[in-house]
Amino acid sequence: TKAGYPHFMLKEINEQPEGIRETIKRRVDENNLIHFDDINLGKEELKAIKDIYIIACGTAYNAGLQGRFALQKIAKIKADADIASEFRYSDPFMDETTLVILVSQSGETLDTLAALREAKLKGAKTLAITNVIGSSIAREADNVIYTWAGPEIAVASTKAYTTQVVVFYMLSLYIAKLKEIITDEDYTTILNGLNEVPEKIEKIIAQEDKIKAIAEKIKDCTQGFYLGRGLDYSVATEASLKMKEVAYMHTEAFASGELKHGTIALIEDDIPVVAITTQSSLFEKSVSNIKEVKARGAYVISVTQENNKVVEEVSDEVIYIPETDDLIAGITAIVPLQLLAYHVSAMRGIDVDKPRNLAKSVTVE
Numbered sequence: 627t628k629a630g631y632p633h634f635m636l637k638e639i640n641e642q643p644e645g646i647r648e649t650i651k652r653r654v655d656e657n658n659l660i661h662f663d664d665i666n667l668g669k670e671e672l673k674a675i676k677d678i679y680i681i682a683c684g685t686a687y688n689a690g691l692q693g694r695f696a697l698q699k700i701a702k703i704k705a706d707a708d709i710a711s712e713f714r715y716s717d718p719f720m721d722e723t724t725l726v727i728l729v730s731q732s733g734e735t736l737d738t739l740a741a742l743r744e745a746k747l748k749g750a751k752t753l754a755i756t757n758v759i760g761s762s763i764a765r766e767a768d769n770v771i772y773t774w775a776g777p778e779i780a781v782a783s784t785k786a787y788t789t790q791v792v793v794f795y796m797l798s799l800y801i802a803k804l805k806e807i808i809t810d811e812d813y814t815t816i817l818n819g820l821n822e823v824p825e826k827i828e829k830i831i832a833q834e835d836k837i838k839a840i841a842e843k844i845k846d847c848t849q850g851f852y853l854g855r856g857l858d859y860s861v862a863t864e865a866s867l868k869m870k871e872v873a874y875m876h877t878e879a880f881a882s883g884e885l886k887h888g889t890i891a892l893i894e895d896d897i898p899v900v901a902i903t904t905q906s907s908l909f910e911k912s913v914s915n916i917k918e919v920k921a922r923g924a925y926v927i928s929v930t931q932e933n934n935k936v937v938e939e940v941s942d943e944v945i946y947i948p949e950t951d952d953l954i955a956g957i958t959a960i961v962p963l964q965l966l967a968y969h970v971s972a973m974r975g976i977d978v979d980k981p982r983n984l985a986k987s988v989t990v991e
């Protein structure tokens with residue numbers, strides 16, 4: 627049931643704190659050590675892994691873009707993310723030192739399953755991150771980590787995405803600890819940061835009225851852009867997909883630095899541009915990118931951390947997310963943008979939970 631919510635999508639956005647709590651709680655013991663029941667890779671095997679491919683479709687792929695950051699930064703392993711339907715055609719190099727991570731909410735997406743089979747054939751180690759126990763991908767992969775998001779009914783993925791990203795962070799911490807390459811201090815900081823995510827998401831959801839007012843302002847626009855640098859760019863990619871999928875608004879995500887290499891030609895008066903600036907080390911560069919679009923008439927909606935008040939000077943609207951470690955800001959920064967897409971969709975009278983032409987689980991290539 628929708629438990630009093632008008633749509634499953636809104637219900638599932640609101641269920642994110644709970645899903646993330648479950649996803650973390652089930653794996654962390656009283657000594658703050660992470661355990662995964664269905665991972666059969668030992669210390670030596672994990673140490674032997676030289677590179678990682680993260681393979682998925684749609685939103686799960688976007689979660690993989692954040693996962694790539696986590697694995698490279700925390701676990702210090704070269705990681706790449708690729709779209710499942712393309713992966714096999716680039717003849718990817720894999721051997722027993724390769725770990726292929728398949729991300730799939732349903733565990734039934736055919737392209738992702740085909741990539742898993744190919745990876746096994748080539749002798750790579752495989753690991754599934756999925757929300758459905760006993761799904762095809764869970765059964766066929768050598769190792770599994772379940773997200774504990776609970777059933778996701780809306781076609782648009784929300785809580786599966788955030789729990790997938792959380793799993794990537796936990797996996798990165800787990801590998802880093804096994805390989806003894808992380809200090810206790812860094813380990814604790816990141817784990818504490820993850821533990822605080824649910825509460826922070828609740829604070830963001832409490833700003834729903836403000837986000838709804840912004841949705842009201844952009845609901846008749848025919849196009850829009852999402853800008854971000856670094857981790858914020860992966861958030862932009864997912865935020866843009868949500869708006870296209872549920873609100874039928876043509877949007878694109880751009881890496882802020884790429885703007886002046888062509889795409890800035892698209893910016894004209896009153897075009898909504900959502901600028902995501904959660905990363906403190908990239909903040910100044912991102913602000914100068916906002917100025918560039920603002921000078922060309924864009925209607926700028928910024929998503930940033932609470933202390934970055936200067937964005938108010940260059941933005942028409944600012945949505946603040948609670949202060950958090952930069953590394954995990956991507957998990958919270960998506961939430962207001964899920965809500966924005968949801969409200970634009972609802973205001974347009976679209977069947978939010980079942981947007982046209984889409985299926986929850988894609989079992990054809």
Ligand code: M6R
Pocket residue numbers: 683684685686687729730731732733734735738781782783784871986987988
């Ligand atoms: O079940 P999966 O995670 O494998 O599904 C992958 C995509 O089809 C899915 O994420 C799709 O992009 C969503 N509808 C996006 O909200």
